[in-house]
Amino acid sequence: MSTTKLLDYKGSSDYIVSDELRNSVNIAVALQKPLLIKGEPGTGKTMLAESIAKSLGMELIIWNIKSTTKAQEGLYLYDTVQRLYDSQFGESNVSDIKKYIKLGKLGEAFLSGKQVVLLIDEIDKADLEFPNDLLWELDQMSFYIPETKETIAAKNRPIVIITSNAEKELPDAFLRRCIFHYIAFPDPEGMEKIIAVHHPRLEKRLLEQAMETFYMLRNIPSIQKRPSTSELIDWLQALVVGGISPNKIKQDLPFLGVLLKKNEDLDTMLNQLYGKTQNKTPNVKNNAYNRYRY
Amino acid sequence: MFTKFYYNLKDYGIPVSMNEWQLLLEALESGMAGSSLTGFYYLCRAVLVKTEAHYDRFDLAFASFFGDIESPEGLPDKIWEWLDKELPEQEITEAMRLNHQQLDLDEMKRMLEERLAEQNEEHHGGNRWVGTGGTSPFGHSGYHPGGIRIGGSTRNLSAVKVAGMRKYQEFRTDETLGIRQFQVALRKLRQFTTRLDGARTELDLDGTIDRTCNNAGRLELVWDRPRENGIKVLLLMDSGGSMVSYSRLCNQLFTAVNRSNHFKDLKIFYFHNCIYDWLFHDPSCSLNAYTDTEYILKTYDSDYRIIIVGDASMSSYELMRVGGIIEWGMHNDTPGIEWLRRLRQHFEYSVWLNPIPKNYWDWMEGVFTINKIAEVFPMESLTVEGLETAITKLRSRQAVKMG
Incomplete structure (x- = not known):
């Protein structure tokens, strides 16, 4: 924990943050755990990530989750179709598989030169198993690509913000690894x-x-x-x-x-x-x- | 003392794992509680509590554990005035932290009393007197690890007080909520047909593309087994008499079940007070439209999930005796309890949801029949939490106890 300098999120001019929430953000940043944000729709869950990125001067990478999203998509995609096309009609060298590996949002965040804020938006939209498929990647901040025998590890641990609308219950194993905050409706x-x-x-x-x-x-x-x-x-x-x-x-x-x-x-x-x-x-x-x- | 707090949380029903506890200790070591009980409160909550439904339990557990650490009562009004000044937040340096040994609570209380006796003017800053800012253990906006907080707002609000406000009471899952919550709970009642058996009838598009591309363009089709929810539900609802007072609640459950379109099959029947030879098609329970209970036992597979909703409160003869049926002009040869046992024996996945809150079961009018039926069916109260427990039970076979 001493290796990273202590970041202090104080909120930004266009986003009002409660003391409680600010506290939770700072705890999550310091402990290097994903921050899971729940709350009624319209309480500014997504805006929070923008505000954090702005106030800490970091780039924001957003991974929007849909019901069809698979965990794999966040890591990388192996574009076999392009490779096939190239092998038959193109001139480029198809033996270089690396060219056909396209990193997903999570991979992008890992390989970024600077520390970034990664927003995994509305994680509950995806399949029940989705959060479980990301356990290792979020814990270790690295993943392995079998096609190229490469391990992608985070250069700088991104600050991970996850939002949920409580449409599905998230698995316990996943919850245990998160810092949780519920945004109460403002008085x-x-x-x-x-x-x-x-x-x-x-x-x-x-x-x-x-x-x-x-x-x-x-x-x-x-x-x-x-x-x-x-x-x-x-x-x-x-x-x-x-x-x-x-x-x-x-x-x-x-x-x-x-x-x-x-x-x-x-x-x-x-x-x-x-x-x-x-x-x-x-x-x-x-x-x-x-x-x-x- | 800390370990005690861990067990205290567990006692209040907050599922805290060792990992999370370890994380909390780590955070405390790096000084993230911000040296105050309030900071500690928020830190604990962020690290240990993972759903807003448990916020209220956490508040209760926290208040019960730290309840006696309150600012001393009966402080002279004057002191409140001194403290009534807001100061900018103070930088905390390592040196300041070292300067302060953790003080014993009792000793601090004693010291505070002494100082209150001696002090007769306002102090802001400084390290001894009661006032704002500064590093004296007493007052607010200042810094002293483990000092006694007196007054102030937000960052100065005593954590016990914050906990005592119980802002999150309405998120408790053991309170009854709306249709939506019921729906979310019901959504968990699903069991996908496995991918291990059954015919491969679904084209696996991704697999096909992958294989084909790997074959350098020679088409290879990949087939997969479809996954669908195999759960079939039989909902039996008590309607009439004593159930009228719970109609809103039952209505909500009913709507939620009806809207859940993820079941393979959903059948709904009604009964009045207890189940006998007939299960009725509508809530009026008239003999115009009914199905024989015997028929249901014979034709419905035992993998149907049975959810019975009823208050289980009736006269003991309605449940135990031949001819005990309450309906005028009807007669039952088999006592109600026997029918219930037969249903239970046939349908291993079954639960009884009771709209009467659990803590009333032992002293409601129907205590005898409630207990008798609870011996046969696993009984839960009709709340979101009860429904969730019930659904977990419905996913596995429940051992049949035959009294």
């Missing part, structure tokens, strides 16, 4: 700071009203997809562009579609308001029970 105070970064010149009254409405919506228990930070920021943008008067926000709930993306949620919300103003509460219990026939 109104923290939220104001975040908004100040994105909308520095916002009318105070507008902000107050919008925030109140926003947290009110979030607190409706039956809503399935609760609006998140990024949606609030978009909504504020819409309110400003639309020139909505602050007094009307709470009553009219303009541009609600920006905040609530599900039809059911819009219905629930309107139902609640309707129920409240007209005092017409439907017999909820009965409804719910009937739904369980199909």
Whole structure:
């Protein structure tokens, strides 16, 4: 641990980081472990990696995970098709297999001359076994290419940030090797700071009203997809562009579609308001029970 | 003392492995706890806790273990005023660290009391008096390894207090949550058909390209066995009577199961209180639409996973006696418990989910029947955690206990 100089991540100007999160980042960097970040969508998991890279002055390499991504792709690909093509139609020397080895994002990060930040985004999208396939590579920061009999080892251990939306549970063996942090949803105070970064010149009254409405919506228990930070920021943008008067926000709930993306949620919300103003509460219990026939 | 904390965490149900513990000790050695209990709290949590679902347990464990290390109570108001000043964070040098021997907690408390008695003005900086900054063991924003923190905010908030706030309570998995969580849990109920047996019917494209290229272009097709989920589920739900109060919960589970399209087969039947000769097709449990339980036992393979949802609370005769059925005008020749045993014997992979929280089972009205049924079926409460445990049980055969 003494070989690397102690890096200190302090957050960057365009990203508000809580003390807790900053702590976790520094712990992960110092212990040279991958940092696993979980949190509600829109709490800035991906942005964190950008901010770390920016603040530590490092390059950011992003590996976006999709449901079809295999661990192998992150290491290297052996382009046999190109080699076949070259062997039949090209002039180049096909006996040099090295030419057909293409490094993936992980390999790229290992071979980079300087220390980089590697973001493995949304790891839970991939197959259940995916994280397990990367255990050795992330632990040892090296992998072996059988085709060329080469070992690719990290010149500088990259800082690895992994994000997950909790769509799948990650395997225990993988979790044991990570530093974990859950980004809690910001409280109104923290939220104001975040908004100040994105909308520095916002009318105070507008902000107050919008925030109140926003947290009110979030607190409706039956809503399935609760609006998140990024949606609030978009909504504020819409309110400003639309020139909505602050007094009307709470009553009219303009541009609600920006905040609530599900039809059911819009219905629930309107139902609640309707129920409240007209005092017409439907017999909820009965409804719910009937739904369980199909 | 540290090892005790490890066992304390385990007692609270946080799965801490030796590796992680080792890592924590390493981190502590390199001084990453930032010399405060708060720093220690965050360090422990980052290294040892791997899911937000366990944050609350961690908070509880931490508070119970370090609970008595609190700032002394009844500090004179004046002291709070002295401490009410924010100072910039202090650089910590190696020399400063060496300067301070770890003080014994009791001794520190004693010293603090003495100093409180002597001190009668504000101090900021310096190394003896209670104040902000400086290196005295007392006060905030200063540096003293293992000093007593008094007041201040964020980096000065006592770790025990942070733990005591239990911010992450709502992430507990033993609380019931929403459909989505149920779905995530159900997704684990899968068992892929192995790649070892069955016909090779699927073209392995990557394999084919690789082989062909390796053959310098002579086509070679590679076939593979398809992988699909082989799990078949039989969901039996208690509907009516005492279950009405849990309808929201059952509804959520029902929706989640229904939405899970990864099962090879999913069948749903209903019963009222206990299972007898008939399993009904809809929640009204009328004799218009039903299947004989006998028929199900004979035709459904024993590899069907059975999930029974019910509160298992009924009068003892409904479960134990011939003719004990609650429905007017119906008669059962075989007592309910016998039917349950037969189901259990036939379907080795089976669980009972009870919407009544586990800690109520022993003193609810239906304690007798709950216990009786729990002897037959592995019973879990209908929470996300309960469902997860149940699903782990469904993946392997459960030994049949025949009482």
